[in-house]
Amino acid sequence: MRILIAAVAFALSLPAIAHPEFAQCERDPGARGLTQRVENIREQMERAEQAGDRAQQRRLLELHAKTMHEGMRELRRRETTTGCREEMMQAMMEQMMRHELAAQDSDGR
DSSP, X not given: OHHHHHHHHHHHHXXXXXXXXXXXXXXXXXXXXXXXXXXXXXXXXXXXXXXXXXXXXXXXXXXXXXXXXXXHHHHHHSOXXXXXXXXXXXXXXXXXXXXXXXXXXXXXX
């Protein structure tokens, strides 16, 4: 299962490697602040992945999940270009996969 998730995460990251990330959103006035939200979500995940204590990791993952839900709600609310929306959805999908892997690790699976 982990290999499959890692393969999907890698495949989703390929377009980001080929083009500067969030290039569409940078030109979209309706996307103001969305890229910062994604960066905040990524930082939360990095802290959760680096947590040494399982209880602390679970708390950080709960915060990460809450922030992801808020980010998705904000993305649905915004009037952005299709390109920007695709970039944001790709970034959120990556975070969801990382979240699932970290959650499995914190549960000891």
